[in-house]
Amino acid sequence: MQVMARAVRVEDTRNGRALNDNGYVGSPLRAVPKSEPVTIGKLYPRNAAIFCEGETGRGAYVLRTGRVKISISSADGKKLIMRLARPGDVLGLYAGLTGRAYEATAEMVEDGRVEFISRDGLLRLMRGERSFGLDLVQVLSQQFSESVEHARLLMLSESAVEKLSRLILKWSSDFGERQAEGVYLRNLLTQEEIAQIIGASRETVTRLFSALKRKQIIHVNGHGMLIRNRAALASLAQSTA
Numbered sequence: 001m002q003v004m005a006r007a008v009r010v011e012d013t014r015n016g017r018a019l020n021d022n023g024y025v026g027s028p029l030r031a032v033p034k035s036e037p038v039t040i041g042k043l044y045p046r047n048a049a050i051f052c053e054g055e056t057g058r059g060a061y062v063l064r065t066g067r068v069k070i071s072i073s074s075a076d077g078k079k080l081i082m083r084l085a086r087p088g089d090v091l092g093l094y095a096g097l098t099g100r101a102y103e104a105t106a107e108m109v110e111d112g113r114v115e116f117i118s119r120d121g122l123l124r125l126m127r128g129e130r131s132f133g134l135d136l137v138q139v140l141s142q143q144f145s146e147s148v149e150h151a152r153l154l155m156l157s158e159s160a161v162e163k164l165s166r167l168i169l170k171w172s173s174d175f176g177e178r179q180a181e182g183v184y185l186r187n188l189l190t191q192e193e194i195a196q197i198i199g200a201s202r203e204t205v206t207r208l209f210s211a212l213k214r215k216q217i218i219h220v221n222g223h224g225m226l227i228r229n230r231a232a233l234a235s236l237a238q239s240t241a
Helices: 093-098 119-128 130-155 160-175 191-198 202-214 230-237
Strands: 009-011 039-044 049-051 059-065 068-073 079-085 105-108 112-118 177-179 182-186 218-220 224-227
Touching (some): 059 119, 079 130, 079 191, 093 130, 119 130, 160 224
Antiparallel strands (some): 039 112, 049 105, 218 224
């Protein structure tokens, strides 16, 4: 079993240092003012675990830079990656608020910086800042919507090519860089990890990528992929019709 690296350096951001220009921790938790000494920032290396499934929730985390994969595991070690978090996303909020166990593992895909807000800090801000409580409701609603979207990807897509096409389209919207030739998407996960997201084997994912390249829908190099024909990819994503 791979041992996940832990954070290697701590950067204290109490009293508002290193927060963004508007004085808050960051979207969508906009109601954390500079004057509140509630956040602690850490720099995490690639493959570091922010928290692990089953650990008691001590608070919530706001991803500032980098990307994080959120995954769950079965008793026999099978892993399912639920989603990729991007800067501004809140991680572990339900467990952080309730003190229950984290329901998933959050692991860095690349080096990044994360803000931690303790449970006591969350509850204090909820009592003192009405807008903060409203922000938390929005975050929980968004996370529920993303869970439904992932269930739809797994359960309502009839083929692996449809699942993969939908995933690439989502990533292109969330992480893609528009270029003259199409949308460029740098490597986020390995093919094995992509297989864990769509519930397929790695061999199936390799075969599907090869087919998309032959059809010139995508171009792949060592650093990422270029989506050349988004319309064709969208057509594959709707192939159940």
